[in-house]
Amino acid sequence: MHYFIFPEVDTTLYFASGSKNTGLDEIIEIRKDMKSDGTNVKVSRILMKFDLDYIFSLVSNGTITNPKYYLNMYDANPQDIGYSQSLYAYPISQSWVSGEGFEGDIPVTQEGASWDYRTGYNDEIYWVSASSTSSYKQGGTFYTASYGSQSFAWGTEDMRMDVTPVVNKWLNETYPNEGFILKRSGSVGLEGVESGSGAEGDNTILGNFIFFSRETNTIFPPKLEVEWYDTTWNTGSLNPLSSTNLEDLVFYMKGIRPEYKEKSKIKFRVTGRERYPTKSYSNTASEYITSKYLPSGSLANIGGDGAYYSVIDDQTGDIIIPYGTGSLISCDSTGNYFNVWMDGFQSERFYKFEFKVVSGSNTSDETVQYFDDNFTFKVVK
Numbered sequence: 001m002h003y004f005i006f007p008e009v010d011t012t013l014y015f016a017s018g019s020k021n022t023g024l025d026e027i028i029e030i031r032k033d034m035k036s037d038g039t040n041v042k043v044s045r046i047l048m049k050f051d052l053d054y055i056f057s058l059v060s061n062g063t064i065t066n067p068k069y070y071l072n073m074y075d076a077n078p079q080d081i082g083y084s085q086s087l088y089a090y091p092i093s094q095s096w097v098s099g100e101g102f103e104g105d106i107p108v109t110q111e112g113a114s115w116d117y118r119t120g121y122n123d124e125i126y127w128v129s130a131s132s133t134s135s136y137k138q139g140g141t142f143y144t145a146s147y148g149s150q151s152f153a154w155g156t157e158d159m160r161m162d163v164t165p166v167v168n169k170w171l172n173e174t175y176p177n178e179g180f181i182l183k184r185s186g187s188v189g190l191e192g193v194e195s196g197s198g199a200e201g202d203n204t205i206l207g208n209f210i211f212f213s214r215e216t217n218t219i220f221p222p223k224l225e226v227e228w229y230d231t232t233w234n235t236g237s238l239n240p241l242s243s244t245n246l247e248d249l250v251f252y253m254k255g256i257r258p259e260y261k262e263k264s265k266i267k268f269r270v271t272g273r274e275r276y277p278t279k280s281y282s283n284t285a286s287e288y289i290t291s292k293y294l295p296s297g298s299l300a301n302i303g304g305d306g307a308y309y310s311v312i313d314d315q316t317g318d319i320i321i322p323y324g325t326g327s328l329i330s331c332d333s334t335g336n337y338f339n340v341w342m343d344g345f346q347s348e349r350f351y352k353f354e355f356k357v358v359s360g361s362n363t364s365d366e367t368v369q370y371f372d373d374n375f376t377f378k379v380v381k
Helices: 053-060 164-172 243-247
Strands: 002-005 009-014 027-030 042-049 068-073 085-091 146-153 160-164 180-183 209-212 225-226 247-253 259-261 265-274 306-313 319-321 330-332 335-341 347-360 367-380
Touching: 002 319, 009 027, 053 164, 068 164, 085 160, 085 164, 146 164, 209 265, 243 247, 243 265, 243 347, 243 367, 247 347, 259 319, 259 330, 265 306, 306 335
Parallel strands: 259 367
Antiparallel strands: 002 225, 009 042, 027 209, 042 180, 068 160, 068 225, 085 146, 085 180, 146 160, 247 265, 265 335, 306 319, 306 347, 330 335, 347 367
């Protein structure tokens, strides 16, 4: 199963303008700007927070077990990314306010989180104590023991970062949920106090990561993806499809509707059958409608035998739910099925299901088949 949560707030912190707030910008960015000689390094970092109360309640009551969490962010015209490099997501250690500014505001908006302040210039609430020598140019405070990371090899791409270690710390209340801070490794340093270090603070030109924010008018706002294994397998008196059946398989969905409400939770039924069933005179029911079950899969063998579903944005072709741990199809005494919670999808958009059936994995008789027969639907308000 997959469930998606969109951020409550996000903003970019700019080293070069310590009190600027950009909480309403349509993009968020991790910059690294400097002079041509590698001096005067200026960077930015991203703050982002999600409301996790609903998911945490489902984990606590056992509805969801052993979930994985992925932070998804989408490329918005990055600049000069030329090196293999990594981004990191750490848990923020203090509360903050998003604010109502834009990067291009003149004069700058100073209400809300900035590089220097947690809640705004007028409140004078710094990221650290004002008595500290590091009270200025702080750029957020965060815990470093747990974090997520993702490598980017010679270019940029949409990000799907595993942040499970961080979210689990929030779940067990080791840390308060104040959201993520996203940055490069190291530190830009404090002017006149210490030199920079790591990818963030050295004199290597690394370019600028630019992503869509929650305020974007596109279909690509950030989201936190929750993925867990919810597959059950109880075939009852059903018979399996034989290896011969699977070589020439007809695959279809039962009763898929053109629209589903955005708050609905749907059990979808799927059926596979041999293309030319052998006629049985002892069975009065049509062999064309007799249910048989697809290959079973397991958590220990994800990617191997089993039937999987995927969800695709029908307009852009973007993969919303990939084949994997959270998309293995189940079975009960009626036949094969899978569950989808529509409230994790953006409404007023069209999506489609695609399917993969694997049998005989890791043998010379392995068969992998894909089925895309215009299984489309729309999520509506």
